[in-house]
Amino acid sequence: MMEKINSLSAYFKEYENSIEDPENFWSEIAKTFQWQKTWDNTFSWNFNGPDVKWFENAKLNITENIFERNLHTHSEKTAIIWEPNDPNEKSIHISYKELFEKTCQFSNALEANGIKKGDRIIIYMPMIPEAAIAMLASARIGAVHSVVFAGFSSSALADRINDCQAKMVLTSDGNYRGAKNIEVKAVVDEALEKTNTVGKVIVCKRTGSKVQMKTGRDLWWHDVIKNQSLQHKAASLDSEDLLFILYTSGSTGKPKGVVHTTAGYMVYAQYSFLNVFQYEHDDIYWCTADIGWITGHSYIIYGPLLTGATTIMFEGVPTYPHPGRFWEIVDKYKVNQFYTAPTAIRALQAKGLEPILPYKLDSLKVIGSVGEPINEEAWHWYHDNIGKGNCPLVDTWWQTETGGIMISPLAGITPNKPAHASLPLPGVQPVILDAEGNELKGNNVEGNLCIKFPWPSMIRTTYGDHKRCKDTYFSTYPGTYFTGDGVKRDHDGYLRILGRVDDVMNVSGHRLGTAEVENAINEHSGVIESAVVGYPHEIKGQGIYAYVICSINDQAESDLIKEIIATVSKIIGPIAKPDKVQIVSGLPKTRSGKIMRRILRKVASKDFSNLGDTSTLLNPDVVEEIIEGANI
Ligand code: WT7
Numbered sequence: 001m002m003e004k005i006n007s008l009s010a011y012f013k014e015y016e017n018s019i020e021d022p023e024n025f026w027s028e029i030a031k032t033f034q035w036q037k038t039w040d041n042t043f044s045w046n047f048n049g050p051d052v053k054w055f056e057n058a059k060l061n062i063t064e065n066i067f068e069r070n071l072h073t074h075s076e077k078t079a080i081i082w083e084p085n086d087p088n089e090k091s092i093h094i095s096y097k098e099l100f101e102k103t104c105q106f107s108n109a110l111e112a113n114g115i116k117k118g119d120r121i122i123i124y125m126p127m128i129p130e131a132a133i134a135m136l137a138s139a140r141i142g143a144v145h146s147v148v149f150a151g152f153s154s155s156a157l158a159d160r161i162n163d164c165q166a167k168m169v170l171t172s173d174g175n176y177r178g179a180k181n182i183e184v185k186a187v188v189d190e191a192l193e194k195t196n197t198v199g200k201v202i203v204c205k206r207t208g209s210k211v212q213m214k215t216g217r218d219l220w221w222h223d224v225i226k227n228q229s230l231q232h233k234a235a236s237l238d239s240e241d242l243l244f245i246l247y248t249s250g251s252t253g254k255p256k257g258v259v260h261t262t263a264g265y266m267v268y269a270q271y272s273f274l275n276v277f278q279y280e281h282d283d284i285y286w287c288t289a290d291i292g293w294i295t296g297h298s299y300i301i302y303g304p305l306l307t308g309a310t311t312i313m314f315e316g317v318p319t320y321p322h323p324g325r326f327w328e329i330v331d332k333y334k335v336n337q338f339y340t341a342p343t344a345i346r347a348l349q350a351k352g353l354e355p356i357l358p359y360k361l362d363s364l365k366v367i368g369s370v371g372e373p374i375n376e377e378a379w380h381w382y383h384d385n386i387g388k389g390n391c392p393l394v395d396t397w398w399q400t401e402t403g404g405i406m407i408s409p410l411a412g413i414t415p416n417k418p419a420h421a422s423l424p425l426p427g428v429q430p431v432i433l434d435a436e437g438n439e440l441k442g443n444n445v446e447g448n449l450c451i452k453f454p455w456p457s458m459i460r461t462t463y464g465d466h467k468r469c470k471d472t473y474f475s476t477y478p479g480t481y482f483t484g485d486g487v488k489r490d491h492d493g494y495l496r497i498l499g500r501v502d503d504v505m506n507v508s509g510h511r512l513g514t515a516e517v518e519n520a521i522n523e524h525s526g527v528i529e530s531a532v533v534g535y536p537h538e539i540k541g542q543g544i545y546a547y548v549i550c551s552i553n554d555q556a557e558s559d560l561i562k563e564i565i566a567t568v569s570k571i572i573g574p575i576a577k578p579d580k581v582q583i584v585s586g587l588p589k590t591r592s593g594k595i596m597r598r599i600l601r602k603v604a605s606k607d608f609s610n611l612g613d614t615s616t617l618l619n620p621d622v623v624e625e626i627i628e629g630a631n632i
Pocket of ligand 1: 248293294295369370371372373374395396397398399400401421483484485497498499500506509510511
């Protein structure tokens with residue numbers, strides 16, 4: 001069994017061991033897992049490839065480590081508690097034994113429908129138990145899942161299907177989100193018109209909505225599992241075989257497929273879950289993320305299930321049918337660890353204390369935050385009103401690419417410091433570099449956050465384009481992994497994440513590239529050029545501000561703006577809708593034609609100080625016009 005770190009001195013000791021002898025450190029942890037064949041070499045690495053391998057030549061299956069490894073100790077324990085969107089509908093408790101049987105049954109169904117090891121399967125589903133079963137069954141047979149958040153548009157879905165050449169899509173007849181019932185099957189149908197690799201679509205019945213079933217292609221979930229055995233022999237995978245692909249936005253181009261492989265991801269998911277949240281055997285753990293994001297992968301599904309935890313899957317949204325819904329669920333299941341995003345905290349904070357009053361919240365032991373920097377005000381509100389001042393708050397910094405939590409307090413062990421992700425987990429070696437790549441050692445320094453040594457769950461490649469992986473993460477500062485985040489090490493040596501330093505925005509904890517939103521805006525026929533920047537937003541963390549040049553047209557400006565916003569929603573999804581659109585006659589450009597985003601960011605943030613020397617611009621007059629017409 002994996003041991004937990006249980007004191008601050010033990011943490012420092014373990015950290016030191018992990019740096020001095022990483023081979024031994026990680027192989028001791030890896031020994032607590034079930035392997036079909038053990039590794040020849042703990043890891044090898046070269047960040048210039050990048051070429052990183054963990055637990056080389058070992059054989060395993062991650063689902064054997066969730067099920068076979070643990071079933072003798074907790075087969076009757078609840079693995080998943082599913083809480084529906086509508087609180088009046090019945091919740092579902094699934095034991096480890098049942099989850100195992102359902103996973104095996106669906107594994108057999110996938111194989112019966114032609115899915116083989118290495119095939120890519122897209123999961124475009126609501127937060128229902130079948131989505132978890134789909135991920136686990138994919139892993140069991142050695143297929144590669146790529147979960148696409150069910151709020152993405154059909155063209156975003158089509159891009160992902162095409163990029164990974166998926167053979168199958170799993171979806172549902174509808175998706176309840178608050179008061180809405182989103183017709184996800186219709187979105188899949190539309191996406192499949194733009195793709196030609198998908199042979200079969202499996203549709204899970206959830207809402208009972210009427211859907212079109214295409215003969216020969218579309219099958220019902222309840223039909224494909226009929227007559228399938230509840231037993232399945234797990235596929236034998238190599239440590240470095242792909243476990244999943246998850247698409248995420250970068251500063252350029254379309255979203256890229258971050259690739260995670262089997263063994264390293266597995267080891268780190270359990271290790272980080274156990275230590276950060278300090279999970280104890282009978283605890284009820286709840287992470288409010290969606291499985292469409294990495295947080296859902298590592299800390300709703302894999303980390304908790306590998307640990308034998310009870311994990312809650314919530315179908316709905318924080319404010320439906322009332323703004324106390326989260327707290328109602330915490331009391332209903334006596335949740336011990338609660339993990340959510342700053343944007344949700346701020347949205348609930350804005351509703352005042354009244355929605356919290358009916359609830360005790362006394363089961364909570366640990367509260368967590370993830371996805372974006374948590375401002376001090378939200379930190380204190382969360383700590384005082386939800387944690388009642390006596391729950392450690394773990395502010396967990398990590399990324400889709402890191403696979404697991406990298407910098408975070410360990411609950412109840414690391415002294416809490418508001419808005420500080422604090423200290424790296426054992427095995428994680430962060431460095432702060434200045435613009436020239438010099439390491440800033442010591443305390444009271446601020447710069448770019450990089451990681452100089454491999455960790456088991458790190459990104460291996462970007463699917464189908466290894467060069468892009470190198471260019472994005474390993475070329476800015478050769479020899480280190482560049483995170484894209486700014487960071488400060490304070491006088492105590494605690495780390496505080498300052499936010500992105502590249503052209504990536506973080507809107508309500510969702511990652512969006514400015515270029516990606518610009519490309520979507522430019523799809524509107526009346527648009528000539530656009531520039532998008534993030535600006536501080538009270539609830540969302542960052543809002544999206546778009547400066548748009550349009551061809552002369554006689555349409556009312558407000559209609560045009562509405563259309564531009566609708567275009568973005570159609571091309572990416574509602575989460576990418578600009579909050580503000582300003583129609584401009586030009587964009588500030590350097591003589592070489594580069595847009596001066598710094599100026600645009602400042603205007604959008606209502607900061608007119610130090611706009612810098614605009615006289616060198618190709619079109620200095622446009623700055624005045626932009627300031628005058630600013631939508632702030
Ligand atoms: C970016 C990664 C990792 C799960 C959710 C987001 C920002 C994430 C924190 C935090 C400050 C944070 C960073 C990072 N971020 N957690 N605790 N404090 N910033 O995953 O979509 O891959 O986004 O989210 O900017 O680079 P993601």
